[in-house]
Amino acid sequence: MKKILDKLKSSSIHLIVWSVFILYETLIVGLIFNIFEHPVTYLFHYIVIIVFFYFFSDLGLPWSFRKNLQAFWRLPLIILVSLAAYVFFHYLANLLLIFIKVISVRQPYLLDQQFILKNLYRGIYFMFFSTGYFVFKKTQSEKREKEQLRKLHLHNIIKQQKTEQELVRSHNSMLKAQINPHFLFNTLDFIYHTMAHNVQLASDAVIHLSRIMRFAIDSDHMGEVIPLGAEIKHVETLFSLYQLRNTKTFIQLNYSPEIVSLPFIPLVLLTLAENMIKHGEFSDQQQQAVINFLYENETLTITTSNMKSKNINTHSGKLGLDNVKKRLEYKYGTQVSLKYSVLDDVFILILIVPGIKRDHLSDQTNAPKAPY
Template sequence: MANLLLIYINVIMVKRPYLLDRQFILKNLYRGIYFMFFSTGYFVFKRTQVEKREKEQLKELHLQNIIKQQKTEQELVKSHNSLLKAQINPHFLFNTLDFIYHTMTNNVQIASDAVIHLSRIMRFAIDSDHMGEVICLGTEIKHVETLFSLYQLRNIKTEIRLNYPPEILSLPFIPLVLLTLAENMIKHGEFSNPQQQAVIDFLYENDTLTITTRNVQSKNINIHSSKLGLNNVRKRLKYKYGKQVSLNYSILNEVFTLILNVPGIRGHHFSDDTDSR
């Protein structure tokens, strides 16, 4: 029809009559199909490009949401970890202050030495919030020895042996765990029999740290004890090292045994702000 119009206004000149016959219809139908195919292909191409951009935007948005969610979860874990640590800290302070209070009237020198030991331990407990997520295990072992010295001032029979190979001193480990285990031994242990000495054994094999504590359980222990310290330690360990970590304890013939296993401990590096003093 367009051709007929152009012929009518003398834009197209023809030497023969322009008839609406079969040849005319087929020729123009071909042209129509050709342009329809071209325009459809262009439309599909543009639509595909728009959908591709939308998918890329959705994918990027989804990735950003995942990253944001992971950061939020990490912050929650960090906050919960700090809360658990805060629940542990007063454990050392209250017990020791009670000892110093009752010792002050009988032996000022022992009480004075106890204050010095306590100040070192509490400084370490307070500074642990600024040491990063992990510290050198040897740092905490040093403060555990200070803790034992503190309790030996109170009771000369309170002696706990630490057995460890030198290579574990540089292992990265979360702070206050070992101190809590040691304080738990002192709080609930019986040390009157020198033949049944309390021990803390350290073993490091195949990148797995194993800490075993063993002591005779005191007959005056509260059977309804909530074991808040040990439960908090277990939660902190699982937050940091995952489900592969295990902390189990048992009582056999009045001997309390605790076994802590932490696989892949070398994979947890020190933070930039770690204080390994």
């Protein structure tokens, strides 16, 4: 329907322009030379002019430039053929007008030199306007094509960005799914050993476990980021769970009040804490395990330090740490740094995450809150 309306609108514009031109030309010629022809005469000759105009602009010139290498002979040919046709059809129009007695002549009507030159001039005159119309249409067509290509390019960019975002979300969920089982399997092992000698401790362990697992399971519904304090609370619960079985456990978290409200992606801190418990030794009060938090210039630095267990290979937890780094890079970019080393049997991990702004938390006002 829109195409039909556009076509009618375009045709109406042409009709108006031709009407104004014909009215202008007939009046000017009539007033200057005091010559007014029969309306049928104007009708026949202007039909020839209009057909010539659109033939040359819509068929002749496009055919001439269809192959640029052949334009040097096609263009002169179409000009000559078009002008010859213009003169010939005007001659036929006059013969027809004589036949139906709209105009009269006293002698045989011939295709003489004067008639040819007069109509050649008019033909070149309208050919000039036809060429201008052709150039205008071609320019507008190229503009529309460029605009369509620009819109298509923009559409493809948006589509590609959406696809990449979906891939990132899918990969992020996959990495989180790889992390979650660690909490369950290791904590169940704690409960199993605890139940063997203390049912009350096992009961407390189950409560702690349910809180941690609820947090881990609900992490997919909390939004991209949550307050860091929510996860710190569950890290403390994880350490409390570990201490139920190992009473001589010395672990300390050091953070300032501003750390609690920082927006941060979930399950990162829990993974670091679980990695400490899995591979660390916490019975030496002189060498306490520590997690330190520092926030400066929109950069969060988390440092963990603990004695390395002599019975466990430090690099066995590399998969979990690699997954953590990938998740952080998806969210905060490749400037994220996660490095770890062993110095005098002390495992030290340093995580640096730039680009954490406080106002990001306001973007999560509609996200579900982390369970406490």
